[in-house]
Amino acid sequence: xxxxxxxxxxxxxxxxxxxxxxxxxxxxxxxxxxxxxxxxxxxxxxxxxxxxxxxxxxxxxxxxxxxxxxxxxxxxxxxxxxxxxxxxxxxxxxxxxxxxxxxx
Amino acid sequence: xxxxxxxxxxxxxxxxxxxxxxxxxxxxxxxxxxxxxxxxxxxxxxxxxxxxxxxxxxxxxxxxxxxxxxxxxxxxxxxxxxxxxxxxxxxxxxxxxxxxxxxxxxxxxxxxx
Numbered sequence: 001x002x003x004x005x006x007x008x009x010x011x012x013x014x015x016x017x018x019x020x021x022x023x024x025x026x027x028x029x030x031x032x033x034x035x036x037x038x039x040x041x042x043x044x045x046x047x048x049x050x051x052x053x054x055x056x057x058x059x060x061x062x063x064x065x066x067x068x069x070x071x072x073x074x075x076x077x078x079x080x081x082x083x084x085x086x087x088x089x090x091x092x093x094x095x096x097x098x099x100x101x102x103x104x
Numbered sequence: 105x106x107x108x109x110x111x112x113x114x115x116x117x118x119x120x121x122x123x124x125x126x127x128x129x130x131x132x133x134x135x136x137x138x139x140x141x142x143x144x145x146x147x148x149x150x151x152x153x154x155x156x157x158x159x160x161x162x163x164x165x166x167x168x169x170x171x172x173x174x175x176x177x178x179x180x181x182x183x184x185x186x187x188x189x190x191x192x193x194x195x196x197x198x199x200x201x202x203x204x205x206x207x208x209x210x211x212x213x214x215x216x217x
Contacts (some may be wrong), residue, residue, distance in 0.1 A: 043142070047126040054183050055127040056174030060193045063166050067200045085206050092199035099192045 002052040003101060009045035010065025012038050017070045021078070042066075057104065061097045068093040108155040112164060115148030119165070120172040128181075163204040170197050 016038025022031035042062075050058045068090045074080035118141045125138025153161045174193060177183040 050126045064196045089199040089202035096192045096196035
């Protein structure tokens with residue numbers, strides 16, 4: 001359950017980042033809602049996950065999913081660069097996160 | 105050393121504080137301190153980003169934050185030292201820092217400004 005919660009925390013972080021980008025672009029209520037809901041639920045899920053997981057591992061994976069997920073969303077939906085080095089970095093984050101889950 | 109870098113270093117300390125709080129806080133006062141640390145660390149990263157490129161600030165911040173958290177749990181909370189785990193965390197961190205430094209369109213826009 002804590003691993004699911006950690007993964008969901010990373011996804012909500014992506015929601016928060018999308019909200020932050022929309023605040024810059026649209027600056028409407030929906031953008032602030034996305035941002036608020038994203039970060040609040042992200043931290044709630046993270047704190048639940050960290051109660052049973054080692055904090056260094058949980059923190060690293062949370063940041064990793066948030067960053068790699070944000071980059072993926074940017075590449076798929078917001079026309080960001082598909083530079084092969086970015087794809088390599090996303091792959092490294094995912095492989096490392098899965099590896100951390102496997103050795104825990 | 106310019107002032108923004110001092111904000112980053114202090115921010116990283118608050119970052120480590122809230123992460124430790126998320127794991128170990130047990131009473132309302134400890135939770136209050138945890139949430140305060142969270143807000144302060146975000147505030148410091150935002151004001152540091154006003155003068156420095158966001159990608160760089162975030163890369164340094166996450167790098168130091170992760171290293172600090174992993175060190176703290178081994179030194180202060182007797183978490184076992186597992187080389188395989190440290191290697192995987194280093195690899196994950198390299199990916200995150202790479203993404204922040206290479207950037208997407210936002211980095212290009214920042215450069216135009």
